[in-house]
Amino acid sequence: MEVLINGEEVTPSGANRRAVLAGLALEANRPVALNRLAGMVWSDAPPASAVANLRSHVAVLRGMLGARLVAHRNAYELRLAAHELDVTEFQRLAGEGCSMLATPDPLGAIRMLASALAQWRGASGDGVPRGTALDNRWASLDEQRLQVFEELAEARLAAGQHALLLAELRRHLAAHPLRERAWGQLMLALYRCGEVPAALVVYRDARAVLNEQLGIEPGEALTSLHRAMLDRAPELSPATPSGPLVMPAVETRSAAGWAVPRELPADLVTVVARVREAADVVAALRGPTPTAVIVTGAAGSGKTTLAIRAAHQVAANFPDGQVFVDLGHRSAVTPGEVLARVLRALGVAPADVPEDGDERAGWFRSLVAGRRLLMVVDGVTRAAQVRPLIPAGPGPALIAVSSRQLGNLDGIRRVALRPLGAGQARDLLAGIVGRQRLAADGAATAELVRLCAGSVLALRIAGARLARWPTMPVATLAAQLGDDRHRLDLLADGDLSVRASLASIVAAVRAEDEVAGQLLELLGAHSDAPELADRAAAQLGVSTQRILRALDSLVDAHLLHPDGPAGYHLPALVREYLAELAAVSLAPAHVLRAGESTRPRSAWRDLGWQGIASFVAMVPVNAVL
Numbered sequence: 001m002e003v004l005i006n007g008e009e010v011t012p013s014g015a016n017r018r019a020v021l022a023g024l025a026l027e028a029n030r031p032v033a034l035n036r037l038a039g040m041v042w043s044d045a046p047p048a049s050a051v052a053n054l055r056s057h058v059a060v061l062r063g064m065l066g067a068r069l070v071a072h073r074n075a076y077e078l079r080l081a082a083h084e085l086d087v088t089e090f091q092r093l094a095g096e097g098c099s100m101l102a103t104p105d106p107l108g109a110i111r112m113l114a115s116a117l118a119q120w121r122g123a124s125g126d127g128v129p130r131g132t133a134l135d136n137r138w139a140s141l142d143e144q145r146l147q148v149f150e151e152l153a154e155a156r157l158a159a160g161q162h163a164l165l166l167a168e169l170r171r172h173l174a175a176h177p178l179r180e181r182a183w184g185q186l187m188l189a190l191y192r193c194g195e196v197p198a199a200l201v202v203y204r205d206a207r208a209v210l211n212e213q214l215g216i217e218p219g220e221a222l223t224s225l226h227r228a229m230l231d232r233a234p235e236l237s238p239a240t241p242s243g244p245l246v247m248p249a250v251e252t253r254s255a256a257g258w259a260v261p262r263e264l265p266a267d268l269v270t271v272v273a274r275v276r277e278a279a280d281v282v283a284a285l286r287g288p289t290p291t292a293v294i295v296t297g298a299a300g301s302g303k304t305t306l307a308i309r310a311a312h313q314v315a316a317n318f319p320d321g322q323v324f325v326d327l328g329h330r331s332a333v334t335p336g337e338v339l340a341r342v343l344r345a346l347g348v349a350p351a352d353v354p355e356d357g358d359e360r361a362g363w364f365r366s367l368v369a370g371r372r373l374l375m376v377v378d379g380v381t382r383a384a385q386v387r388p389l390i391p392a393g394p395g396p397a398l399i400a401v402s403s404r405q406l407g408n409l410d411g412i413r414r415v416a417l418r419p420l421g422a423g424q425a426r427d428l429l430a431g432i433v434g435r436q437r438l439a440a441d442g443a444a445t446a447e448l449v450r451l452c453a454g455s456v457l458a459l460r461i462a463g464a465r466l467a468r469w470p471t472m473p474v475a476t477l478a479a480q481l482g483d484d485r486h487r488l489d490l491l492a493d494g495d496l497s498v499r500a501s502l503a504s505i506v507a508a509v510r511a512e513d514e515v516a517g518q519l520l521e522l523l524g525a526h527s528d529a530p531e532l533a534d535r536a537a538a539q540l541g542v543s544t545q546r547i548l549r550a551l552d553s554l555v556d557a558h559l560l561h562p563d564g565p566a567g568y569h570l571p572a573l574v575r576e577y578l579a580e581l582a583a584v585s586l587a588p589a590h591v592l593r594a595g596e597s598t599r600p601r602s603a604w605r606d607l608g609w610q611g612i613a614s615f616v617a618m619v620p621v622n623a624v625l
Contacts, residue, residue, distance in 0.1 A: 001127040003064070010064055011127075016041050019128040020057045024069070024078035025085055026137055031075040036133070043131030087141065090119040094148045101151065106158040113152040120145060121372065122316030146176060153185045162189040171262075177209050180218060184225050191229055191236055199229055261345045263324040264376065267312045274306050274456075277415050281310035281399065284413045285374070286317060291397040292390045294406050297417030298558035298571065299501040300457030303401045304378050306417065311376050311399060318374035318397065321346070327379040329403070329504040331511040335384050339364055342375065342389065361388040370395045377401065381508045383409045403505050404556050419454025419571075422446070428456065432463030437474065444475035451481045452491075453572040457501055461493045488576055502577045509557050515542060516550040520559065523570060524578030532568065 001018045003011045012018055023040035024032055037054055038046040047053070058076055062069045070077045082088050097112030124145075125138040149172060156165055169186040173179065183206035190199035203226045207218050217223075228236055277295075284293045295303045308324075315322055323345045327333045336357035343353050343360065346367055354360050373396040377386050380402040387409065389398050400406065405414065420428065426449060430438055438445040452458035465477060481487050491498040510517030518540050523532075533551065537544045551568060554560035563569040570578065 001125065002121075005064075012061065012064065014057075015127065015129050016053070017057045017060065019132065019134065020054060021061055021078075022125065022128050023134060024076060025080065026087065026134070028078050028080040028085055028088070031072045031077045033075045037076065039133035041129065041132060043129060086119045090116050090148075091144070093119070094144065094151075097148070097155075098151055101155060101158075106155040109155040110152065110159060113148055113155060116148050117145070117152065121319045126316050146172075146179065150179070150181050150185065153182070157185060157188060157192075162192040165189045166193070178213060180206070180210070180222050183218075184222050187222075187225060187229065188236065196229065200226070203229075260319075261321040261323050263345060264311050264315065264322045265308055265324060267309050274302055274417065277417060278306050278310050278313070280413075280415050281306065282313050284415075285310065285314045285397050285399070292400065292409075292412045293398070294400045294402060294409070294412055294414045295417065296402050296405055296414060296558075298419070298455070298574075299403060299505045300455040300498055300573070301417040301419070301558075302456030303403075303417055305456070306415075307376055307378065307399045307401045311374060314374065318372045320371040320373045320395075322374045322376070325375070325377045327377065327381070327385060329379040329381055329508045331381045331508050333385060335386075335388050336360055338377065338385055339388055343367070346373075357388075364388065365392055368396045369393060372396070375399070379504075380404075380406065381512065382406075403508075403558055407556070420456060420459070421454070422449050425449040425452065425454060425459055428459050429463050429466075432460070433466045437466070441474045444473065444478045448474055448478040448481065451478065451487070451572075455498065455573060457496060458491050458498050458573065461491050461496050461498070464493050464496075465490070484576060484579075488573075488580065491573075498573055499577060499580075502574060505557060505559065506577070506581075509553065509559065513550060513553050515540060515546055516553045519547065519550050519554065520578055521582060523560070524575075524580075524582030 001011065001022055002009060003021070012021060019041045020037065023037055032040075034051055034054055038050045041054070042050065058069060058071075065078070068079045070079060080088075082092065093112050093116035097109045097116060100106070100109035100112060103109070123138075124141040125134060128134065153165055153169060153172075156162075165185070166189055169182060169189060173182050173186065176182070183202065187199045187202045187206075190196075190202060203218070203222070206222060210216055210218055218226075225236075281293050281295065285291055295307050297303045311322060311324075323342055325338060325341050325345075327338070334357070339357070339360040340353045343364060344350060348363075348367075354363060368391075370393070375389055375396065376399045377389065378401040380386055380400045381404065383406040386398065386400045386406075389400075390409070390412070391397060405416075406412070426438060426445060429445070429449070448462060449459075452462055462477060462481070466472060466474065477490075481490055488499045492500070506517075506520060509520065519536055522536055522539065533544050533547045537547045540547070551560065555562060555568070558571075559574050560568050560570060
């Protein structure tokens, strides 16, 4: 739902007000009675104040739309020209395109149908309440959109564009697997590309989907096409392309390529916390101005999960695509490499990506200007890595995920994730293992929450362990985690690991600032040392001012927290990890004792496979590890 006046977006705030306008627009140039309009706004029985509320909404809308909004007795009418409503324009273009399908030349139909689909920017009726009388209208529009897509595919098959259709038809069927006509179009496109076995496999897939989901066999059209392919019927031969190649505007947007990327990872994690922070990100991304948001927080605070969830919530607002880039907290990744990755996602061939970084940035800005493209860049360690991606004008948007504040990026909205409070932490655990189980031992649950130290990652792992062992008392896991020698070992589950998360942040800090890295080693051995700055300066042979800058860097990376005017303290899980590193660096290099009290696995990871292999070669065969 969008309103533009003279090219400027003036969409009204409030879902109900937007619903009033949507209902009047869908019934443009016809009076809509107040009782019918109320059914378009409220899903349940309208409130007693419904008429007064509707009149209030209309008064605000009239201030925006002027004389177009006309009052009748107990009714209102919105007067619009045919070209002023995208629904009307879509239906006009689709009708003209479909009427051209019977002509010998399909290129005109392709142009019209592609223009019709270009009117769509996302899901129909996005931004207005659901469960109202308008739901049938949205469902009808969505069905029309699917039909027009398949009519366009039919025209492109007739024009000999079968090879270009394959990817689009596969995406269409992934979203709408019960569309028999589209299955047949994919079969025919593959057949005409010479991929007869693949076409027959598609028929088998279609039959399996229909049987599994609906309990029916394919219809006559699909089975007849299958038989014709088995017989190599001559009428299935590819059509000779007529005239110049016509590409639909909705799929290819420029000479440079412009694929429509859909790269967001799946939003599979059930996280009940961070609702307010996610809403802040969504609100910023739906604003009318150029948008960039930085999601920042400590390792394991749920930054990436929140960014992906927010991105999925606004994906329909960005129909030109969504790009996801994971920098892996690698400081060595250059801005030019990030730009090249995004350009390739937008359809620029690798050979065509400019060598010069400034030229890449200029090409990127030209490509995305005015386009509704969402970019999510995870694992950012330096502001320079994402600076070229910051939107220069309306259209694109950026979410940068970083353990740092990236404070030298001015005018950027920041959403900071603090450690979860005890109540939020219990809610997160309850979402995984159930409230009843936690309530059975409130004291043990409180201790488990304390040991996870507000870390979303640690809580998720602890919850996964409890869910995997339904009979394990919460007190048992709390006791296991209470042993600091094994805590980080237990806070790992498959590819989820608190230790690995901390290791990536610490490695990035070390790569950027050698003094900060040395300071971390000192903190691991003496986390409660008084007069930290002066002692560290003397021990490392640098000035106190240099140590203070390093301390600021550690605070910015959420590895250290200020504590009073001149004090600092380590977050609990960071302290555990640094203690492991200190134990490794302080232990004699030639001694490996059985039953060692620390588990410095990250040290082995830092060695790399060659280093580990060299170490193992020196260990006697009968050594007890």
